[in-house]
Amino acid sequence: MNGILFYFSGTGNTKWVADRIEDKLCKLDNTIHKVNIENLDDVLIKIHNYDFIIIGTPIYAEMGPKLIQDFVNNIPKVKEKIKCILYSTQGGNSGCETESMHKILCNKGYDVVIKVNIKMINNYYFSVGKKPDEAEMANILRDAEKKVDLVVDKFSKGEVYLENINKTRLFLGKIASKGFNKFLPKLSNNLKSTEHCIKCGMCVRNCPKGNIVFENGGVVFHSNCILCLRCIYICPSNAIVYKEKRIDQIEKNIIKLLDIK
Structure with missing residues (x-):
């Protein structure tokens, strides 16, 4: 078939x-x-x-x-x-x-x-x-x-x-999802790039929503994020933090399955 x-x-x-x-x-x-x-x-x-x-x-x-x-x-x-x-x-x-x-x-x-x-x-x-x-x-x-x-x-x-x-x-699931989507812009404010960023552009090129851009010499996250977390796990220098905390990239091997640009 x-x-x-x-x-x-x-x-x-x-x-x-x-x-x-x-x-x-x-x-x-x-x-x-x-x-x-x-x-x-x-x-x-x-x-x-x-x-x-x-x-x-x-x-x-x-x-x-x-x-x-x-x-x-x-x-x-x-x-x-x-x-x-x-x-x-x-x-x-x-x-x-x-x-x-x-x-x-x-x-x-x-x-x-x-x-x-x-x-x-x-x-x-x-x-x-x-x-x-x-x-x-x-x-x-x-x-x-x-x-x-x-x-x-x-x-x-x-x-x-x-x-x-x-x-x-x-x-109840639909209610939870609506609440989550409503607060996504605020939740995405927890994502930030740190001094560890090497400006490779991987997060910019691979964001499914085009939410990440280079501005004023650094990576900036806007308000169209769906919190898929791809940017955190593909970053080669682990430079993206959530709520000021650096994240252990436990999905680093699995994410290699994606067609990373």
Whole structure:
């Protein structure tokens, strides 16, 4: 079968899963066209050419970033049902975005057959939760690999596997997400570049929202941030601080999976 995999990945977690889904499905004689939604072309108007679609999203405060939500809202309706695999990655055990996507896509004629939440390394540990050690991160990735195997196995056998979120959780998740998005400009003020900056421009070139610029000889963060944390983890000199604290770049290896410019 011919499938297309859409994803957004701030620091590499969602891309890590995308790569493994692609690899395992291709070994079963499927063809996968993988698309980073930061770089969409005219592929959406050709979506009816695919046998199935996959959408992967990170979770920020229970829901996906607006980037993902806008993308899903813009997916065209289809006359003939196309199978869908939906997955989210988050530091906790589950999030609400796949449930929201499920409802939207079903109304557009898609057939959601797989819907899962995949626990990954918590890249926001310095604000929520605690920093995982090496053993914990290894266990998280091992369990995530098993979850990917489950997804591929169920899909290849034509089975339906849906990890549902109840209506109350989804309702509260949307409230939490709205509050988070409302305070994003204030939260992004916690990001600052320090004297360790070598002015390489990696954060400027790779910000998914174009929120980081060079001004007056230094890096400046504006108010369009989605707090994906990519800038913190790709910085080669670890020069970006959050609330004046330098962050241990625990995602430094996984973020290498991204197409860094």
